[in-house]
Amino acid sequence: MLKCAILVMLVAFGVTIVLPSVRSSDKDLIDLECTDDANCTIFQGVYHSSTCVNGSCHCIHKERNETDECEPQRISYSNKIGGTCPCNSENSFCNETSQMCICKDGFMPSREMKRCISKSVPLNGTCEVDEQCIMHDPFSHCEDVFNNCTCQQHFLDFQDTCHSVVEGPHVNETTVSVPCEQDVDCSNHTANSSCHQGKCICVHGFVANAERNSCLPVVQFEGNCTESNQCIAQLSIGSVCSEGKCECSEAFFPFSDHAHDNATGQATVVTTCKRKIDLFYF
Numbered sequence: 001m002l003k004c005a006i007l008v009m010l011v012a013f014g015v016t017i018v019l020p021s022v023r024s025s026d027k028d029l030i031d032l033e034c035t036d037d038a039n040c041t042i043f044q045g046v047y048h049s050s051t052c053v054n055g056s057c058h059c060i061h062k063e064r065n066e067t068d069e070c071e072p073q074r075i076s077y078s079n080k081i082g083g084t085c086p087c088n089s090e091n092s093f094c095n096e097t098s099q100m101c102i103c104k105d106g107f108m109p110s111r112e113m114k115r116c117i118s119k120s121v122p123l124n125g126t127c128e129v130d131e132q133c134i135m136h137d138p139f140s141h142c143e144d145v146f147n148n149c150t151c152q153q154h155f156l157d158f159q160d161t162c163h164s165v166v167e168g169p170h171v172n173e174t175t176v177s178v179p180c181e182q183d184v185d186c187s188n189h190t191a192n193s194s195c196h197q198g199k200c201i202c203v204h205g206f207v208a209n210a211e212r213n214s215c216l217p218v219v220q221f222e223g224n225c226t227e228s229n230q231c232i233a234q235l236s237i238g239s240v241c242s243e244g245k246c247e248c249s250e251a252f253f254p255f256s257d258h259a260h261d262n263a264t265g266q267a268t269v270v271t272t273c274k275r276k277i278d279l280f281y282f
Contacts, residue, residue, distance in 0.1 A: 033114050035090075042088060043070040081109040081116065091116035108132070123149050123157050137162045138236045154212060156201050163201035164208030164229075166190050166215060190214060207233045219246045221254055221271040238273035248273035 033055060034040050040050035040057035048059045048068060059070040080101070085094035087101035095102050103109060103116035110117050111129050120135035121127045127142040133149035134140060139162035143150045151162035168177040169185045179198035180186050186193040186200035192215040193200045202208055202215035207229045209216050219230040221239075223246050231239040231246035238252030248254050252273040 039088065045071070081113045089115050108135075121149050123151065123160050123162070125149050134237055138232050139164075154208070156196055156199060158196050158201060161204070163196070163203075164206075164215065165212065166193050166200050166202060166208045167213050168195075168200040192217075221246055221248075235271065235273045238275065251276060 034052035034057050035055070037050070037052050040052050043050040043057055043059050047062055048071070049062060050057050050059045050070060052058075057070055059068050060066065061068040081089065081092060081103060083101050085099050085101055087094050089101065091104045091107045092101050093104055094100070103119075106119055107116035108119040108131065109115075117128055118132060121132040122136050123133075123140060125136075126147055127133050127149050128147065130141045133142050136149065137151070139152050139155045140149050141152055142148070151157050154165050155162040156165055157163075166186075167190060168180045169189050180195035180200050181198075183194040186195050190200060190213065192203050192206045194203050195201075205218050206215035207218055208214070209227055209229075216227060216230050218233040219225045219241075220234055224244055225231055225241040225246050226244070228239070228241045231241050235246060235248065235254075238249050239246055240249050241247075253276055254271050255274040256269050256271045258267045258269060
């Protein structure tokens with residue numbers, strides 16, 4: 001199969017993006033992925049028909065009736081998010097200003113940049129990359145074996161949120177923790193903690209310190225902090241506690257948006273740290 005790619009160079013906030021050029025080295029080139037024959041019309045012509053076979057487009061020479069090299073129509077070189085329009089990937093569209101293929105709202109590029117996948121996946125949902133899980137909860141990741149979103153080590157899923165696990169009640173005066181049975185077992189030992197599945201976890205609005213022996217309050221953008229997890233819980237990854245303040249790290253920028261609070265029914269402005277490169281793909 002003939003493989004094609006497009007050279008796209010962008011400079012944004014000091015970030016340079018270089019995508020493969022047309023007919024560059026084989027490892028940089030991409031195949032046209034498909035789910036049905038309609039995705040392969042880009043390869044159809046006077047002498048060739050094309051069909052989708054096992055997720056890839058295959059071409060047949062009409063006169064010789066044999067498999068032939070697929071040659072794309074000149075108007076449709078790109079099948080890569082970030083490539084030039086027109087766009088062939090589902091849930092992508094052409095940005096009229098940049099003439100680039102980008103993902104629709106609520107979607108993000110897949111790891112190989114061929115498809116647009118759901119941007120946010122809840123805990124236990126099917127995922128492909130960590131970023132999908134992190135968009136829902138910053139302390140989750142995409143588990144490799146079953147490809148679903150799960151909480152990171154030292155966190156527990158409680159009400160579709162990853163809560164920090166902290167030290168529980170001890171055996172007499174020793175440092176050996178025992179399973180908790182009720183909330184008071186935890187709160188008597190660590191303030192702002194409760195019992196879940198026999199373990200003590202920080203309650204909503206709090207996150208464990210590095211030693212996991214106390215629950216620290218979650219901190220907003222530019223708020224006072226002592227550890228980065230206080231910032232990450234509110235601002236997501238890309239945030240850091242710097243000189244006692246929650247800030248966005250170098251490759252990220254603060255982005256403010258309106259969020260609906262289900263508890264109060266009010267809309268509030270929430271600031272998170274987004275990757276600078278996301279401006280082009282989302």
